[in-house]
Amino acid sequence: MGITLFLRRNIYCCLFLLIWNTIEAQIRYSIPEELRGGSVVGNIAKDLGLDLSEVVDRKLRIASGSGKRYFSVSVEKGELIVNEKIDRESLCGQSAPCLLPLEAVVENPLQLHRVEIEIQDINDNAPNFNSNERTLNIPESINPGAKFLLDSADDPDVGTNSLQSYSLDRNKYFVLNVKTQDGIKIPELVLDKPLDREKQGVHKLILTAVDGGSPVRSGSCEITVVVLDINDNAPQFEKSFYEVTIDENAQIGSNIVKVSAVDLDEGPNGEVEYFFTDKTSDALRAVFDINSKTGVISVKGLLDHEQANLHKFDVLAKDKGIPQMEGHCSIKIKINDVNDNDPDIVITSLSSPVPENSPSNTVIALISTKDADSGENGKVNLTLATPSPFRLNPSLSNHYSLVTNGPLDREKYPEYEIKLNAIDSGSPPRSSQKSVKIMVSDVNDNPPVFSQKSYTVYTKENSVHGSILCSVSAHDPDLDQNAKISYSVLDSKVQDVSISSYIYINSDNGSIYAMHSFDYEKMKVFQIQVQAKDHGSPSLSSNATVHVFILDQNDNAPAVIYPSAVMGSASHQRMPRSAKAGHLVTKVTAVDADSGHNAWISYRLAEAADASLFSVNLHTGEVRTKRSVSEQDDSSQRLLIEIKDNGEPVQSTTVTVDVLIEDGFHEPVSDYRKKSAEVSKKSGKITLYLIISLASVSLLCLMTFFILLVKCARGSRGSSSCCIRRSESGYKNPNRNLQIQLNTDGPIKYVEVLGGDMMSQSQSFGSYLSPMSEFSDFTLVKPSSTTDFTDTLNVLDASLPDSTWKFESQQVSTLLFCKLHLPLPAGLHKEIHSLPFAVALMSTIHRLRQTGKEKRAPKQPG
Known part of the structure; x- marks a missing residue:
């Protein structure tokens, strides 16, 4: 078996080579018919330029339009294998050459190659007569030279293997004449000598048909010649050959042709009847009919150009004489094609599903069209019946490739049903449709999307460890692993501590848990950056912010600020025995680290040696005489004052105040001036220490404070003020203003701070300068956060004897200003936030201002 590469050797060779390079190659193999299954035709993989590994990887296969799979591809060697025996005669009949068209399909990328298998004829059929016996009735009176038509033998082989010649066994009266009509050899028996019925009434002859194969095959037919008397004229047709054409859609009963024969005899010997010859097939008799009297041939059954476009047969004309005489003629009927077949759409190969990120011009399917009609009726045009992101590219004749023509989006259209419309060029045209379902596979092209861009969570302080804060959820419209989401928390810091120390997130369901309980007084709010990441490759992610607000609980008892009991278990206060009703003895000040209602403080006199003498203001904590x-009152009175907040449950604390009632107690101005002078001396030392400490931090800090102290000492006429502002921005919160005022009540001097957050409770607290304190120290009061020393500085500065001072309460990171608005260097922020430093600083400023005022107005009390 040889492999022959099909190359056209004609004047169109150059054009063919150009088409060959731009489309696909054509391969032709030649094999004899009747090969047994498993026989190798040729190495098709090698001829297509494919490696053995590509045979499997690119799925090399054979597609046949005939419906039968005569051939297959061996994946081990890439050889083209015969699946079953091929009978050339049943496949191609008398057609030569016999070509079996195949299509070799490979994928990745999809390619189509034309393969033609030429089935070579072998001499596997002997010539065969329709009947092994034939009887001829020949009257004795017939003249020599008379011809009698014999049945032709059929040999389905072609070429030299077909019928080549006839022979007649030797006899005295007959010879054989062979004529050729339309390429068909027709034997005729010719009378060579007159017959004599009396000498020999019956003649036995053997007609042999021989083909040209090797070895030679033959068939024979026995001819019996009966010699008859009388009726010596046979019917003669007007024409020996009739050729007509009829459309395949001719109606049943339609007349096709009329044959006519004449018999020169008279009477019954001249009456002619018409018949099909004995060798006329049953299939032809089912399609055509002949009127025995008129010789009209008509349509009896349905004609089909696609099954048979040409019919050949013989007609006999017989008279009614005795013996009966006959004549014959040949009929050739051509069937015209009519556009009576719908085009057929064949999906040769289909790649589905298609990734949604496939680029344009990606081949999805190979499609071919067929139409059983011929000529213009068989030309088919294939189009897409519905708009879609696909288009058809013509390839070989009646072959197309379906390719992408735009972006695909599985989330919008997970599948497409492509309707193909095929229409032929007949008149009227016929069409057909076919649907192709194309699935779109998922690609990770969508990041997870949170149900909310930000989440707000409220949780109580002191909550149980491991309690759930909230759950976040995200959705990914992709599929499978591309839609599987894992949640994580982006690393960040809250109060210089990693966020992972505070919370834990379940990576599967997005539930966020508290790692430990929270303290509202230390942290009121923080943010969590949650990331949702899918499991695609590459993975996509998105973020959402979770705002966690800590809700306050009443977990702090009020803390007493004044009177301080640092030096003992009780605070000692003095008052004159001449005090009248409403005399201010002292003022108890407390703060609560909680906020809101939990920080509302009330004061109550719990115990007293003489309850009729003293009373405590419920809101301000002022202790006054009732x-x-x-003279009868004891000179020593002990008061137990209870301080409660407004939380649930209520938290409380107590403070003990010892009041010493003295006769003739008063505070001379001269003594006060002496003490002030002493304080001025001490404050000078403190100022020196302060400047030295500031110099160690920064030279710029030292210069700034020097200017600050000088300006405060010179301008102490009520116009100087100190403010605390945020360094990073000029933001002001008007609801946080504090009104600070210096008041006196007898020997008690105190600074009263009024105001606070306009949206919450009003705050009132004070700073006292006790007459018993030789340093005139300050009592600092802070009504809200224990860590915000800005307000502490404000209260300290408010103790200066100016009329009214206003403060703006901001964050811890602040700058200190005087009225000249000189900035405090950032290097001193931490030092300012130290309470002892703040006390020392404000005490120094106070001493300097007192000294300046005494110099300007020595007789005016401080």
Whole structure:
């Protein structure tokens, strides 16, 4: 078996080579018919330029339009294998050459190659007569030279293997004449000598048909010649050959042709009847009919150009004489094609599903069209019936490739049903449709999307460890691993501590848990950056912010700020025995680290040696006399004051105040001036220490504070003020203003701070300068956060004897200003936030201002 590469050797060779390079190659193999299954035709992989590994990887296969799979591809060697025996005669009949068209299909990328298998004829059929016996009735009166038509033998082989010649066994009366008509050899028996019925009434002859194969095959037919008397004229047709054409859609009963024969005899010997010859097939008799009397041939059954476009047969004309005489003629009927077949759409190969990120011009399917009609009726045009992101590219004749023509989006259209419309060029045209379902596979092209861009969570302080804060959720419209989401928390810091120390997130369901309980007084709010990442490759992600607000609980008892009991278990206060009703003895000040209602403080006199003498203001904590002090009252009074907040449950604390009632107690101005002078001396030392400490931090800090102290000492006429502002921005919160005022009540001097957050409770607290304190120290009060020393500085500065001072409460990171608005260097922020430093600083400023005022107005009390 040889492999022959099909190359056209004609004047169109150059054009063919150009088409060959731009489309696909054509390969032709030649094999004899009747090969057994498993026989090798040739190495098709090698001829197509494919490696053995590509045979499997690119799925090399054979597609046949005939429906039968005569051939297959061996994946081990890439050889073209015969699946079953091929009978050339049943496949091609008398057609030569016999070509079996195949299509070799490979994928990745999809390619189509034309393969033609030429089935070579072998001499596997002997000539065969329709009947092994034939009887001829020949009257004795017939003249020599008379011809009698014999049945032709059929040999389905072609070429030299077909019928080549006839022979007649030797006899005295007959010879054989062979004529050729339309390429068909027709034997005729010719009378060579007159017959004599009396000498020999019957003649036995053997007609042999021989083909040209090797070895030679033959068939024979026995001819019996009966010699008859009388009726010596046979019917003669007007024409020996009739050729007509009829459309395949001719109606049943339609007349096709009329044959006519004449018999020169008279009477019954001249009456002619018409018949099909004995060798006329049953299939032809089912399609055509002949009127025995008129010789009209008509349509009896349905004609089909696609099954048979040409019919050949013989007609006999017989008279009614005795013996009966006959004549014959040949009929050739051509069937015209009519556009009576719908085009057929064949999906040769289909790649589905298609990735949604496939680029344009990606081949999805190979499609071919067929039409059983011929000529213009068989020309088919294939189009897409519905708009879609696909288009058809013509390839070989009646072959197309379906390619992408735009972007695909599985989330919008997970599948497409492509309707193909095929229409032929007949008149009227016929069409057909076919649907192709193309699935779109998922690609990770969508990041997870949170149900909310930000989440707000409220949780109580002191919550249980491991309690759930909230759950976040995200959705990914992709599929499978591309839609599987894992949640994580982006690393960040809250108060210089990693966020992972505070919370834990379940990576599967997005539930966020508290790692430990929170303290509202230390942290009121923080943010969590949650990331949702899918499992695609590459993975996509998105973020959402979770705002966690800590809700306050009443977990702090009020803390007493004044009177301080640092030096003992009780605070000692003095008052004159001449005090009248309403005399201010002292003022108890406390703060609560909680906020809101939990920080509302009330004061109550829990115990007293003489409850009729003293009373405590419920809101301000002022201890006043209810009546005038009498001589009978003890000189030493002990008061137990209870301080409660407004939380649930209520938190409380107590403070003990010892009041010493003295006769003739008063505070001379001269003594006060002396003390002030002493304080001025001490404050000078403190100022020196302060400047030295500031110099160690920064030279710029030292210069700034020097200017600050000088300006405060010179301008102490009520116009100087100190403010605390945020360094990073000029933001002001008007609802946080504090009104600070210096008041006196007898020997008690105190600074009263009024105001606070306009949206919450009003705050009132004070700073006292006790007459018993030789340093005139300050008592610092902070009503809200224990860590915000800005307000502490404000209260300290408010103790200066100016009329009214206003403060703006901001964050811890602040700058200190005087009225000249000189900035405090950032290097001193931490030092300012130290409470002892703040006390020392403000005490120094106070001493300097007192000294300046005494110099300007020495007789005016401080």
